[in-house]
Amino acid sequence: MRHILLVLILLCLVTTVHAQTTAAKGLGIIKGTIIDSAKNAPLGYATIAVVDAETKQPVKSTLSKDNGSFELSGLALKSYQLNVISVGYQTKSIAVNTLKEGAATANVDKIILAPSSSQLNEVKVTAAKPLVKQEIDRVSYDVQADPDSKAQTAMDMLRKVPLISVDGDDNIQLQGSGSYKIFINGKPSQMLANNPKDILKAMPAANILKIEVITTPPAKYDAEGLAGIINIITSKTADDGYNGSVTARYNLPWGPNLNLTGTAKQGKFGVSGYVGGGDRIAVTTNSLNERQTYAPVSDFLQTGSRQNKGKYVYSSVELSYEIDTLNLLTGSVEYDKGRFDQFQDQPTQFTSADPGTLPQSYRLLNNGGYGWDETDLGLNYQLGFKRDKKQLLTASYQYTYFSNENHSDISTVDRVNYNSPDNNQQNNAGTRQHTLQLDYVHPLKQLTIEAGAKAIFRNNFSNSEVENLTNVNGQNVFVTDPTLSNDFNYHQNVYSLYNSYTYKAGNWTWKGGVRMEHTHVDANFFTDGSSLNRDYTNVIPSLSIMRNFSKNQSLTFGFTNRLERPGIWQLNPFVDRSNPQIINTGNPDLHAVLSHLFELTYNKSGIGNISAKLSYMYTNNSIVSVTKLISDTLSETTYDNVGKYKTARFNLNGSYPITKQLNASLNTALFYVWIKGTYNGEFYSNKGPRTNTNASVTYKPGDDWTIGANYGYNSHLIWLQGGSNHYMYSSLSLSKVILNKKLTITGVVNNPTQKLYTYTQFTSTPDFYQANTQYQIYRTFNFSLNYKFGKLSSDIKKNQRSINNDDVSKQ
Known part of the structure; x- marks a missing residue:
């Protein structure tokens, strides 16, 4: 081999x-x-x-x-x-x-x-910058052209990006799918893969240049991500001298955030990056869990409140040293850390029509929290050639460590016919990985050839422990329960080769290639001594064809296959019993999934721009979340390869300058979803239409003032066993530039007409109906000050190729 x-x-x-x-x-x-x-x-x-x-x-x-x-x-x-x-x-x-x-x-x-x-x-720029740009294999959203970016977060911006939807619980979907890869500046971020909600809500949009959605990734990208790749680009070019900006932002009710970005260059050496942090103040929200079982008829009802608070820091630095005109050395360091504490108070009651079952009630108190810690180190060497500056050979190495720890101290009071012991549970899970990569680019007159090889050595781990309150010699002490504890190691090595070609002739552009990936899996359950060993090879083709027409029009066809490998949170055998009646666990026996995507895109640019896309994707044995009833009072949610998923989608987005001061944009998607599969002996089938739409207008009465309004609507989600309700969102913004355009003052109100929002996710089976409802704070206020400083004169050199570990989807 x-x-x-x-x-x-x-x-x-x-x-x-x-x-x-x-x-x-x-x-x-x-x-x-x-x-x-x-x-x-x-x-x-x-x-x-x-x-x-x-x-x-x-x-x-x-x-x-x-x-x-x-x-x-x-x-x-x-x-x-x-x-x-x-x-x-x-x-x-x-x-x-x-x-x-x-x-x-x-x-x-x-x-x-x-x-x-x-x-x-x-020079005065009188035309508005287009928010959306269509390329042969991707669409990009210009965050800096959006006036809301000065005070909003990365999560707020994602709601406006074509092909992306964010539901009422801040779960992100790409082309209607939860399987995709998300990274920053072309590099993976385990922090985002495992905790995207908190991180993207903490990251200021002012850090972001643009957000790319790569729907038909070329062969140089890893095959993971059924629906494609979301790439958040934050790095900025720097010049001799320095420049930077300081942003202070306060969100009511969530708290403050401080962010510093900077770039500096002196001769052949350059550095750029950002650092920031915030304090999420204590905020209390309410929730409702309910379940009705049909045989025998029983009802489970759990109301309650949750208080959440925490602190976080994030940082990213890129270094560049230009040895000479043909040799370039770059490095990067990323560090992120955060900790959130939670306290839940949940009155619970259970009743049953079975005369042999006593009614049950108690009050569940859960004092716990979770934290994350990520370090990324990267090193790249780029060799250029005298015959053509675009001919490049790049060697790259990257080390990633990510850990996520959560714990729950669970106690119950006001017990009626409830005998389960109080307990403490903790789980430390994460990833350590090393990546080696070699890329070569060979340009000819009309043809560009790319080839490369890559090896990823990944170790996913999970160490969990449960302690029950037990009476020992007349004293109540916490004793480890070995039947509920587990140590798990999951080694996943991926070896890949790729070869791709880009050919341009007149109004035609072809981009095609093939990627071969071989995966070796070796997992060990140290607690019970069991293991699994698995190998598989996938050949992934990709093809994009673009035809340009007169009047700035183009038509693009794309086809690709994509993979979804299960991540640590889907594999993790840790059983989360923080809610004793609704438990969650992973499935270490999950298999990789292959999808097939076809798309056709029409684009026209000019004074305004418009893009229309038709796409179809189908997947067999997809990984889906499934729930079964273990007893009248207990349900278990996990993952399984049981879903057959199809979606047909139509996207329309565009923008138009109505006047020199007024610009409008629209991003809408209409799609139909089919999903079916068999789980726990039952066949399920679910289908229906979905839509997500965002419209915005920007008005600039003068060079220093910007007024913006935004409205969005997302219809219900469709899952194998259930779905969710729809939701709407809106915002109003106002910004003013002063001090010779160095200081920008911005204010934004989100959802001004709605203080709270009720978001429900439900599961419906022949045996039971179960729903979780969150009463979320919806009306929020953002206020920010952004100050720019520095002086520039020449560009920093950056590697044109680096490691992209997009082979494990966001969970």
């Missing part, structure tokens, strides 16, 4: 294709070189925009390469105006009238740009 893998790697890395650039019949090419007049040197990253000479409508644009050269192909044979724009230089316009049959290539030779020290003070 090792020899086969080595041969495949070498074949991938040495593959080359000789291609010639020829003008397609009836299409023309404009090319040239941009020169800095002051330095008499090539000028890279200048914008070259082609405008129709007759209609004055934009046709196509590109950036000049490091050597100043550029090429625009696929142009109709007619007259154009070429506009060359670069920050700090005078804009230049050139007429191109030579494209015709027999002379399909126009070489404008050297275009010389002169510096302009006053240009930045003279």
Whole structure:
């Protein structure tokens, strides 16, 4: 096997294709070189925009390469105006009238740009930045273009992103599915994988540049995530000198948050990152658990309140050292830590129509909490080549450690016919992993070849213990119950190879590839001495085809298969008895799942932009949450490979500047869900339509003021055994920029017309009906101050390839 893998790697890395650039019949090419007049040197990253000479409508644009050269192909044979724009230089316009049959290539030779020290003070941007951008394999949401980002959180922004929905309990779904991968700056975050609600509600949106939704990930990405990948991009380029911002935010009733971002560069060394923290003040919410059993008829009712408070810190730093023009070394450090304490008071009662069963009641007191601790260390070496700056060889290493500890001290008072002992339970679960990765990019004239290899060595662990209050020699002491305690290790090694190709010809772009992943699983249950050993191999194809049309229109087709490997929280055999009548546990015997996704997207950009997407996804033996009744008073919820899931979806999103001051945007999804499966001897089938819609308007009465309004609606969730109710949300925002645009003051009110919200999730089977209702605080107020400082002059170098451990889905 090792020899086969080595041969495949070498074949991938040495593959080359000789291609010639020829003008397609009836299409023309404009090319040239941009020169800095002051330095008499090539000028890279200048914008070259082609405008129709007759209609004055934009046709196509590109950036000049490091050597100043550029090429625009696929142009109709007619007259154009070429506009060359670069920050700090005078804009230049050139007429191109030579494209015709027999002379399909126009070489404008050297275009010389002169510096302009006053240009930045003279230019005013009058068009609103588009919030959403469609690319060949992804859609991105520009968070910085959203005025609410100054005071809102990352979770608030996710509600507005196309293809993403957030339910009333802050559970995130991508394309209607809970199986996806989420990471920051192209790197996995175990913190987000295991505790996304608290982290994203704590993270200021001001840290985020954009949020990408990658629905048909190319072969270079790991195959995990049935519905795709959510990538939150926070890193910013830095320049010689330094810059930064300080944001102080207060949310009523949740508490304060302080955040610092900064970038600095001196010569070949650069650093960028952010650090922040907050204090979640004590807030009390109410809840209701209920269950009705049909044979015999019985009723379980549990009301109560929960108080939650805690503290958290988060940080991320990226370092860069440019050894020379071809050798680059980068590193990263991420550290996150948090702790939340909870106290629950839940009066409970049980009644039954069975005359032999006595009514039961008690008051459940649960004093506990949970905490997390994550460390990520990364190191990348990038080698460039003289023949082409885009030809790259990258070697990467990453170490990740994440732990999550929770404990519950459970006692009962006011007992009536209830004899279960008080107990303490604790569980420490997490992941340690090492990742090695090699990537190679080989660009040709119209073709780009990518290949690579990767190995992940992952150890998931769980150590749990339960102590029951027991009378020993006349004294009440807590004694460990070995039947309820468990030590569990789950080793998962993933070896992968990939090869992908991107080909551009005129108005067509093809991106396709194949990824092969071999997984070895070795699990040990130290408590009872049992183990499991499993190997499987998956071959994952991906294909995206984009066709560009006139008037900035495009049509994109995508197909891919995706994997879902069970994560530690689905596998964890720890039995959570913090509520003695509603227990939760994982299933260490879960198998990986394969899905199939097809999608077709139409996009048009210009003064406004609009995108429409049709997609279909189906999955067999999907991992679903299932519940069964153990006794009249006790239910158990776990996971199993029993679901067959299909969804057909239509997405529509767009934005339009109604006036120079007023801009509107819409993001809506309509989809139909089918899910069926057999569990505990019963066949279940559930189906129905769903929708999630978000609309927003932004009004700028002047350069310094911004007013925003936002409204959203999400219909009920559909699960194998049940679902949830629908919910709506809204917000109003106002921001003001002062002190020469260095200080931004922002205020936001969320859900101004609704103080509380009732969110219910339910399970319905032939034997029982069970529901959990949360009475959530809905009306909140955000107030923030954001101050920018610093001075910049040149860009930081960053690796173009790094490790993306997107092979385990968010749970």
